[in-house]
Amino acid sequence: MTHLPFLPTISSCSWSRSIGLGWDNPYTVRYASNIDDGPWHGMPLGGLGAGCIGRSSRGDFNLWHVDGGEHVFQVFPACQFSVFEQVEDAPPQAYALCTEAPNHDTLAAWQWYPVQGKRERRVGNREAEPDSGKYYALYPRSWFVYRNVFQAYLECEQFSPIWAENYQESSYPVAVFEWSAHNPGNRPITLSIMLSWQNMAGWFTNTLKTPEVTVRDDGSPVYAYQPQIGKSQGNFNQWLTSGDCAGCIMGQSDRQTLEEGDGTWAIATCFDAEVFYQARWNPIGDGRDLWSSFAQDGSLPNVADESPAARGEQIGAAVAVRFTLAPGETKQIPFVVVWDLPITEFAEGVVYYRRYTDFFGRSGQNAWAIAQTALKSYKQWQQSIQQWQQPILDRSDLPDWFKMALFNELYDLTSGGTLWSAATEHDPIGQFAVLECLDYRWYESLDVRLYGSFALLMLFPNLDKSILRAFARAIPKEDDRLRTIGYYYTIGQPSPEALRKAKNATPHDLGAPNEHVWEKTNYTSYQDCNLWKDLGSDFVLQVYRDFVLTGSRDMPFLEECWEAIVAALEYLKTFDFDNDGIPENSGAPDQTFDDWRLQGVSAYCGGLWIAALEAAIAIGQTLERMTTNSGGVNKKPIPTPQSLIPQWQNWLEQARSEYQEKLWNGQYYRLDSGSGSDIVMTDQLCGQFYARLLNLPDIVPIDCVRSALQSIYDSCFINFNQWIQDQRDNCLTPTPLPFSPIGAANGVRPDGSPVNPKDTHPLEVWTGINFGLAAFMVQMGMQQEAFEITEAVVRQIYEHGLQFRTPEAITATHTFRACHYLRAMAIWAIYGVLVEFKALKSEK
Template structure:
């Protein structure tokens, strides 16, 4: 029991929206083949790599990433909270707390909550529903999963906590009943097609079909559990051998709460028709807040659906408050990639691998949820209390971390080689491959600062992959999109830095370079990206993990040597080929490019710094070999730095490249300079040139591009106009690139401009229905591309520069 007002715990900076309020003109997808689930996205629930569930601001549970790397967006109406209220002796009322009734005719007996009667708030990993204007009681539901910085255990749990706070502000007693209903979905989330064909989509991307077993519930059953002072429903499936290892999709759900004396009255129903009219639970609930206390464990027949329900009823005296917890847990321990390629999830290190531990997890949550909530608040508080940060920035800083939960995240169980397991997040749902190295150059800053152990595990995976080969061949999708005949390309050449760590239909971490839009063996930024991330992850996490540098050093040497083979004229800088061969993979660069050339110079400096550390630490690596590598890199630098300046500096900014003749101002032209300063390496370019180029970028790409409303375009002419009005990447505003550019502005002591740019992008995301599905790109036409995108977590680079990258944040 508590007297705390339910609104007092909600940070003022949390994102807010009236419950059920739609969007007049939300952003729509740029290309029909790209994913557009619409704007009804809310903060996801669930631990990293455990599978996640999304609940939107209208109250429905609609995002189901239960199968690792796979996306299902569909409102399951039977999964719902409902509230009964009776004030004194007045006529009672009851509502299911979603503003959107089912469209298929099911649950027609239920009464659905009216729109705009309250407010939804979100500040990842917490969100709140504040209900007002309908009930006499003041009701708030806080929902969260146990995620906080530097936590490598609870952050993996497949658990959602719903903490209800009810307050009676009237002079009469109020009887309330809170009901949680849940459909038994055991067996639904696995691909019915274990070996799907890969095809090339119309945008040139490789795709395969995911066929979840939705509504396949034969054999599903629910049982009522009383466990000392904890009660709930366990949702299971009959017919599984309890001694056999579970398959993907096999496991349990659980919904639970506290029994008397911690709550007043508990009711339950373990077998109701979740696709019928709903009267079997609603008739008694709407009458007096009770359920039939039906305990029926009969398995579902073919074509039948079964739901479970638990209700907690209590009476509040005038002025009284009470908190009631509900917990949702799920235990699906196996992620299967290609048929037979299986990994156990990280949470199984703490709860076992049987797939029969959902109740154990629910029990753990009911015991520890208050402590978890306190740890989340303590983690966030140091940022929330900063008066120098605007509320919109604090909001976006935390909310952009949502992708670590819902970005198809994988987190495997621990092994001797990987003591905290292996981790990976998709580039996005449209481009369904993991940890694209060029994207995470900016997009990994949140992981680096908050869970550096996971960050290093990703970079180690790239280090292991660099020497590997994959002799399979495939066609290149880019040529398909321009109507040209595609050359065939090897999947992965030895010592080429892979673009990604693979896709969920093959073998993530082992079969890399899944994307085939371009031949990534030819990319000119990936080796530099790798080297810079190795040194960054060492330097900004205490500069003491020598073993990490030792593990990565052979691949650093191999990656740079491979990239140097593209320096065809031997002038010290690898040339771009004229094909899109870097992260802007629709944008042709020719000769020495500002983007790739600056990254190359910074990477050479980083490699020299790594080598010197290894020599100083007297590691097992041969000093003579390291010294030879350093000497080589210094020779290349002597050539490269003056050549870069001579070829690309035009007196105002750095040219796009040395051979195309373009006068485009590229927004991210000095990413390498940003990284050099970030890592305390020698500058890539003279500082006065960097300042001039940065000013030109800010003026042309941001202020002159639709008056700064949308953010900075990737590349426009100095007057803000397009070089080619039909271009794709140059005229898009990339959210993560903009946040990286803002970090560079901040680094160069231009804080006002950095925040002006960042705010423009944040406003576009959070006022136009893009929240919790932040895209790679938006356009001035109100369209977007590639939602749930990894690079947007680059907003943490801004905070990192502000705090000098204190990884204890």
Template sequence: MTNQLSSVIPPCTWSRPIGLGWDKPYTVRYASNIDDGPWHGMPLGGFGAGCIGRSSRGDFNLWHIDGGEHTFKNIPACQFSVFESDGTSSIAYALSTQAPDDGSLQTWQWYPENTGTYHALYPRSWFVYENVFQAKLTCEQFSPIWENNYQETSYPVAVFLWNAHNPTDQAITLSIMLTWQNMVGWFTNALKSPQVKIRDDGSPVYEYQPRLGESQNNYNELVENNQQIGCVLKRVASDAPIQEGDGSWCIATLKHPQVEVFHHTRWDPDGDGGDVWESFAKNGALPNYTDATPASEDTQLGTAIAVHFTLQPGETLEIPFVLSWDFPVTEFAAGINCYRRYTDFFGRDCNNAWAIATTALQEYQNWRSQIQTWQQPILERQDLPDWLKMALFNELYDLTSGGTLWSAASKLDPIGQFAVLECLDYRWYESLDVRLYGSFALLMLFPELEKSVIRAFARAIPHSDNHQRVIGYYYTIGADTTTAARKIAGATPHDLGAPNEHVWEKTNYTCYQDCNLWKDLGSDFVLQVYRDFLLTGAEDVDFLADCWPAIVQTLNYLKTFDQDGDGIPENSGAPDQTFDDWRLQGVSAYCGGLWLAALQAAIAISDILLTNRREKLRAGVPPVEQTSPIGDAARTVGAENTETNLGEFGDLAVQKSTYETWLKQSRPIYEEKLWNGQYYRLDSESGSDVVMADQLCGQFYARLLSLPDIVSSDRALSALKTVYDACFLKFSNGQFGAANGVRPDGSPENPQATHPLEVWTGINFGLAAFLVQMEMKDEALRLTQAVVQQIYDNGLQFRTPEAITASGTFRASTYLRAMAIWGIYLVWNRA
């Protein structure tokens, strides 16, 4: 605790009056999609540790404690409260404007709306309380997350740093109370083998039933040492191995000569709350009641600590509270468990919430300083508008709350494996087509985690899974039931699996489309490999070596879709790429451009590996490729590949020559079939005149990676200006962002279409990055600002969707692709 003023809240936060609702927030486009409503705030907790969320009305309501699963519910007993007295009168409020709707805690007084401001700039947020208390009160919230930090960033902890200042001419007595409900055992699926079904939109889903309210044998105990005091919330241990849901919570604070700390370890959250509120509202105290008796069936337990102090006129005091949790196991399918990354530092016995809390109370000032040091250079930039700085940091929320997994370290993965869901509605990890855009944030801030994801894809490409599955797309259009093998050897998987199976080991979970037929995934993989190498210093040749066998496999596999032998794989007429409701036929601008860029990237990679091989041989050292973890599995792709000896890279020079031949053949075909004198056609066979917003994603990536242009600069600029005019300016007068595809006059080709008439947040941010790359910064900012305003003005903050529409609906909240906004920042710095 320090007698000092708190740090200044940056001017570029997202802010909103405490408790102020939305007149007309966005709502879901499809009833089957998740729509929690607009009350989302910045999440708290480390990557892969589970997280919680506290909204701008002050309630704790987001519970992503079980990896990959979503629980949204206000738990009123989890709350801060403040008592204030000037010696003649006193007041006390629980600091949420949302009173319980279940009849509980009726003795509590709830904070009035619009009497203060909430600010958020991930990973920090602030509540500034005004016009209620005489004291000036601010609560700053954060978790220890900053770039290139592979330890504290994983911690399951939240710091609440209170700053209390007395601006009056008389003494003020204050008490700040943190109450918490014992929720040990709640966050795990009661259905250990839930049945997978096809939802009405064609997506595979399974039922999740958290064990909310199952508190039998839970208990709370007071813990303290010379410097810290808190309450630990546990469950009576059994002799069985630790399972998902086993663990502990802790609330704690510092001891200090200027304060008195009160406690109450057992009160009833289902009652009227008088057992803690009566004494607290009377004088800011608690009865110091201690009872560690385990709960019986149908009993709920709350605990509380309160810090009581007096401020003289002009005096300021900073008081830290810490919330920590320790649930070391994430369970995928029944019996398939994963330890979380933070257990590398705190152990796996599920009794470390107190150790985590005391660490936080020792280190919180250093942690906050590290966050400020990371953010400040961006916040100080004069060439970036405040709204862009705000969105850059706040869109990182998904790295915490996107169902994030971060496993404990292993010999093969020395910092563990990492994964973020595509979104809450499409609940599978690291969709490769989506992360082509959305992984820029991870690449720039946590490059080793980024490379761990790509290595996981490289390991998966050789494998096969012949299990036949229903393809959901055909289900939605009423076609005859169609099935397909889950994973074909050599095909790049769409994703790294889902929370109910075995993430990283069992891939290609989605069955909306047959992703073995997609024409972008293989190219996406190659481009991300080279990007991650190049933009992390261009020195990690081992990374390229690890991925090279998979690159050869997937390019050979993708080339088999070149049915007419012109050098470019054709789209089939089914939705077989990231726009998976949009039929493309023949050579397409999108997939064809990615193919050209990927061939160039593969040629560049082969050059690097050839140089490395020559240098190793001259030095008498075995070449790095002989240690590739993919190994012999890469040799089983099929007859077309068996002569290349992929396990030992085969003849790199031959592979390079093959890609050069394909590239030479493909490039003129792309121009001949697609260029119409103004922009690139959607595809070569449908006859559509639609202007596709992302038609030149391949060109963007080629330039990003300092590869030769796949189209001439003048044609790229002409196409980009056409996109900006048709898809953005002429689509709803530029209010919402760029639609995916409209005619040159801005009108829809098919008014009933889904994907073409949606504004995809991540695609727009990728398009804006392309505009910056082509020296159209003003246009990039105008486009980006339109999308950012739609998100942050209409109740979509901290749940950014994949898509919004001009009618005020959204689809697929908490979407990975939106972190593409960091691609704008990357290109801006290189422009």
């Protein structure tokens, strides 16, 4: 994009869309019970674990992940920026900067931003894209550029202070909006920028303190979330000034006990111009009480009314900054939105304070202090973000679309129901967790984060280690409650009950927001996760990965995880029923592809097991060296590595030969040893990827690896997409869009066709698995093929309305499943293999 020299530069790598431009044929949800909010999603704003808000490319604030782990998608029209403009004595104009007017009579007196601007634009016989400006996003920054409506050039940059290895400001509950205005003409222009907001104090908490858990039609456990949105009795607004900062605090009447959702919100600005305010107005009326003054001359009546809201009443606040630009003059005006809601509550009475309270206190009365900090520091924050991003953006060997997706897929660290607790003696930077997704609402699913946690590891390694420490603490624990297994419900069979968490079984997840995250694990009940054959290996590999890829120096981390590693492997080995060195899959879906039956030794789980044994041996040897070199000063690991390593080496030797003999078919590795399937599985050699990543011995001959990857590329990508195109061409009903590849299917026959056209997981394209496959291909010198697959998936996400809600799966019928999915951050594994991990290995 071309930019005027007086406005901030927007990277050409940013995702962009015309303001107010809709989607002709966006992806729709595969299962009606899953969440589908539609395509109007923009980049989220807010700190990690502090809650976040989202603003779409039509200008509305519509995503409210303010209560930890819970999802609200709803437009509150009063939360809005508006602009007044007058050029000398010409008639003024004023618009609220959203292209979608509210339904019914809410704010009926307001004027809403026109989609087409002042000119009708047509290309041939069809209407062209709207010409009112563009929205750009490159997480954690996004921009609105307004054109053809106002005489002034206007641009608004939005961001929160998130950058790599920043364990303080990245937790702040703040959104910064820096406005840049320029007068390109030869007459003075008077502008006024207004930020209006509703008092939302107390809204975001679940009023169902013990919600009933039920099984949804897809077999997943769900519970109702019922926030108290709109209940504002006793809320009040207060106008404050301090130095050159001014704004409104939106609070509640006195609370004897602070609860979840309680606290304060603030809107504020830092000014060297006229500032106006209205501390109390009706945000659900026709809006005339605010708009009439603003639309007339850009002012507000300066009402400082602190009277609390009556029963059934809602109240809003607004602040406006008015200034005049001489010809050629440029001015920048910052605004901030802040929320200080210190408490996250899981089950009733299970309370955690958020990480940012380590820096601003726990009273819930610190929104003004946070706002002042933001207005003082936002320029430094901008620079820190740029310094972090720029080396990647400057790389000429990476295509722009890849750099765009690399940063924008980090959105889930903010909006993935993210938790980040306050520090304790045991957890000095707190505990952290991101949901598997909004539909499967439990935290840090271990099989999913095997791929999706690369972003967290590379950017916030201490947080990633904190999650693995939580798993290490959970492995030896037992939870003897019984629950129904949902998978059998979906296939019409009687649903058995299973133990919630077996002792020494590696848990699938760290729990859900309605119980006690980090303590009550294994929330999912779709399958009996005590029987899964990948979780123990996943844990061992991630522990060793975090050790190796952060410099191989964090011995306390290895020590803390050691006993759990031993327990996880020994538990998993109990499923080696024929004593051939490899645990067998049971014929039920018992791994991350939990709709896909594997029988006997499987390529996926067996390869992870071999790599995990290699990693465990390396960990044991490292701990043994540490003990020896310290002269016995350090406490010896129990059980001692030297008592286990010979046994593990014996298992490993058995497993290698069995794996190769039972699964290699001359071109690729069979799905498993028991089904007789000829499916080419995309992720058949994930264990090999991890082994090579961590400088461990290859689990299979390298020529077999190359052959298998070529088979995957040919069958699951090239042939599968050709099969889709053939199906479309043979369809009697024409499809609305030209075909473009959608990515690699999880598993198809060599010719790209399905074993069963009604299959679920095998025929889906999983975004994170595709990115993981691409990282593996890059590792093996197949960079062109890797980027073909990656680009196909990225284009599906960002061209068809899936941006900032990336799903687990997309299908050939233009449907998706499981939005806001953790695994998609595996795109960072591609960058890691290309750049960062190479550099780390060369340093070693």
